[in-house]
Amino acid sequence: MKAMNLNGHILRRGLAEGRLALLASLRSRQEMFGTAVFVAAFIIGLSFVRDQTVDGTGVAAATASLPGVLGMAVVFVGVLSTAMVLATEREDGTLLRAKALPDGMAVYLVGKVVFAAALVLTTVALLVLPGLFLFDGLAAGLATGWPLLLGVLLLGMVASIPAGTVLGSMFDNPRLVNGIGMIPVMGLTMISGVFYPITALPGWVQAIAQAFPIYWIGLGLRSAVLPDSMLSAEIGESWRHLEMVGVLGAWSVAGLALAPWLLRRMARRVSGSNVEKARQKAMQRV
Amino acid sequence: MALTDEGPTRAPTGSPGAGPAIEVRGLRMRYGTNDVLKGVDLRADPGEVIVLLGPNGAGKTTTVEILEGFRMPSAGEVSVLGTDPATGNEAWRARLGVVLQSWRDHGNWRVRELLAHFAAHYTPYSTAARPRPRDVDGLLAEVGLAGHAGARIASLSGGQRRRLDVAIGIVGRPEVLFLDEPTAGFDPQARRDFHDLLHSMSDEEGTTILLTTHDLDEAEKLGDRILILAGGRIVAEGSAERLARQVGGGSEVRWTRAGQRFVHTAQDGTAFVRELLAQHGDEVADLEVKRASLEDAYMELVARHESGRADEAAAVLDGTEGIGR
Numbered sequence: 262m263k264a265m266n267l268n269g270h271i272l273r274r275g276l277a278e279g280r281l282a283l284l285a286s287l288r289s290r291q292e293m294f295g296t297a298v299f300v301a302a303f304i305i306g307l308s309f310v311r312d313q314t315v316d317g318t319g320v321a322a323a324t325a326s327l328p329g330v331l332g333m334a335v336v337f338v339g340v341l342s343t344a345m346v347l348a349t350e351r352e353d354g355t356l357l358r359a360k361a362l363p364d365g366m367a368v369y370l371v372g373k374v375v376f377a378a379a380l381v382l383t384t385v386a387l388l389v390l391p392g393l394f395l396f397d398g399l400a401a402g403l404a405t406g407w408p409l410l411l412g413v414l415l416l417g418m419v420a421s422i423p424a425g426t427v428l429g430s431m432f433d434n435p436r437l438v439n440g441i442g443m444i445p446v447m448g449l450t451m452i453s454g455v456f457y458p459i460t461a462l463p464g465w466v467q468a469i470a471q472a473f474p475i476y477w478i479g480l481g482l483r484s485a486v487l488p489d490s491m492l493s494a495e496i497g498e499s500w501r502h503l504e505m506v507g508v509l510g511a512w513s514v515a516g517l518a519l520a521p522w523l524l525r526r527m528a529r530r531v532s533g534s535n536v537e538k539a540r541q542k543a544m545q546r547v
Numbered sequence: 548m549a550l551t552d553e554g555p556t557r558a559p560t561g562s563p564g565a566g567p568a569i570e571v572r573g574l575r576m577r578y579g580t581n582d583v584l585k586g587v588d589l590r591a592d593p594g595e596v597i598v599l600l601g602p603n604g605a606g607k608t609t610t611v612e613i614l615e616g617f618r619m620p621s622a623g624e625v626s627v628l629g630t631d632p633a634t635g636n637e638a639w640r641a642r643l644g645v646v647l648q649s650w651r652d653h654g655n656w657r658v659r660e661l662l663a664h665f666a667a668h669y670t671p672y673s674t675a676a677r678p679r680p681r682d683v684d685g686l687l688a689e690v691g692l693a694g695h696a697g698a699r700i701a702s703l704s705g706g707q708r709r710r711l712d713v714a715i716g717i718v719g720r721p722e723v724l725f726l727d728e729p730t731a732g733f734d735p736q737a738r739r740d741f742h743d744l745l746h747s748m749s750d751e752e753g754t755t756i757l758l759t760t761h762d763l764d765e766a767e768k769l770g771d772r773i774l775i776l777a778g779g780r781i782v783a784e785g786s787a788e789r790l791a792r793q794v795g796g797g798s799e800v801r802w803t804r805a806g807q808r809f810v811h812t813a814q815d816g817t818a819f820v821r822e823l824l825a826q827h828g829d830e831v832a833d834l835e836v837k838r839a840s841l842e843d844a845y846m847e848l849v850a851r852h853e854s855g856r857a858d859e860a861a862a863v864l865d866g867t868e869g870i871g872r
């Protein structure tokens with residue numbers, strides 16, 4: 262058998278793994294509940310400002326805010342959920358099972374990327390679909406802007422999912438990932454123009470926000486669905502597509518460069534005794 | 548990522564004469580300043596069933612994890628199917644079976660779904676002599692989970708989950724199978740079915756099996772050879788009968804004479820009985836001779852080890868082959 266066939270086999274198994282993991286996650290009430298609350302909170306929140314428009318533009322406030330929320334969702338799911346899943350599955354023995362199978366680790370990782378991408382797209386769809394009916398101007402914006410929207414989402418996922426695997430491989434304890442990961446992501450969300458325009462913030466805060474993906478994914482998505490009359494609220498009154506590709510591209514390259522090395526290190530360290538130790542510890546907590 | 552470039556090799560299956568399936572020499576494992584393994588030697592021929600017995604903390608799990616390639620030893624030579632586990636590739640991995648303890652992984656997956664997905668990993672590594680993977684539905688029936696094929700894994704009982712672990716471990720029709728305390732939590736029927744399954748794997752498919760257990764009865768039933776690991780060394784090795792004879796201090800003889808019961812422990816049971824009958828003849832009734840059991844031997848060895856006389860424990864068995872000293 263040629264190496265090509267083997268890589269095809271890994272890819273097919275990885276796709277199957279991602280699909281089965283998604284099905285399993287759909288069966289989990291806890292996970293479904295989490296997503297439903299997240300989506301419902303934002304749809305309801307945005308519905309409160311449904312009838313308002315952004316001053317001097319005539320653009321619905323809800324429509325103007327949705328791209329920022331999507332950017333936040335991409336990073337939450339792509340980085341935090343991915344990191345959580347990796348840390349949890351290292352502890353509960355899922356990863357050890359993968360290690361015991363031929364090509365198991367490669368299949369597992371392909372499966373995780375597929376799963377994370379599916380989860381990001383599902384969350385985005387759950388936010389956009391009701392928005393099409395509820396928020397004025399979203400449907401019109403998407404009618405022409407959807408290729409750009411998909412492009413930005415794709416780039417956003419490539420920037421965030423490897424970063425999530427890096428985060429997940431660095432921490433042993435899933436509760437720690439949640440604690441440590443949640444704070445910076447929440448903080449960045451606050452300053453990334455999700456809830457109010459970034460131009461309202463001091464310059465040094467703007468500089469920090471612009472080093473991270475949330476702001477750029479939000480900006481890119483705004484450029485896809487909003488008219489140019491909204492540019493007055495953006496830095497330099499420009500959609501800055503080149504800069505967006507540059508920053509998200511840099512995150513992607515850094516993540517893709519670090520992830521294999523860290524994941525290999527993580528996989529090397531997984532053993533039955535580690536899993537047993539984690540199990541004993543978890544039993545004591547209960 | 549960790550994609551391998553090597554295509555699967557058509558390796559010879561474990562046939563007698565192809566060299567040992569497992570060979571370990573001078574294996575040492577040190578965590579910090581603590582020596583867990585202090586020079587373990589062991590060897591398993593193709594199709595052999597080896598049982599590793601020993602008290603908690605003796606290094607059983609560490610030994611098995613090194614053989615599985617999950618842990619790097621501090622020193623020593625290790626070869627499983629002719630390959631050092633530290634450098635084993637995916638084709639080598641496909642020839643092994645590992646039975647892991649499940650906890651809460653894949654809880655939302657369905658039983659058949661998971662087994663079929665894992666089974667498909669082995670497809671590129673199928674050979675004419677060893678078609679891989681095993682038939683999933685047949686295997687589910689064999690481990691008694693046919694009725695639970697569509698069940699969520701989290702909804703299985705402890706014993707059912709353990710049987711799924713076993714099914715996952717053998718779905719690739721392994722040449723070497725590792726099991727770390729496989730029957731903990733099995734009911735007697737499940738345990739017997741499991742033993743039958745292992746016997747048929749070693750007899751019909753020539754699978755080499757290494758298992759650890761606390762259950763002496765299980766060790767006696769399954770093991771072609773039993774190795775007792777204590778204090779980081781193999782302190783005894785042999786068949787259950789041989790171990791018992793070497794360590795247990797002879798036989799226990801019980802009889803009644805003139806309505807009175809007698810018990811005597813004799814180093815040579817046969818000689819004692821001969822003498823007993825010569826002396827009392829027809830008066831002796833209800834004669835019972837019991838050879839010291841594996842349990843006696845095990846308790847004795849572990850007790851000697853724990854009282855710090857490990858070398859003495861091994862010395863008692865001098866003359867038996869392959870004592871790890």
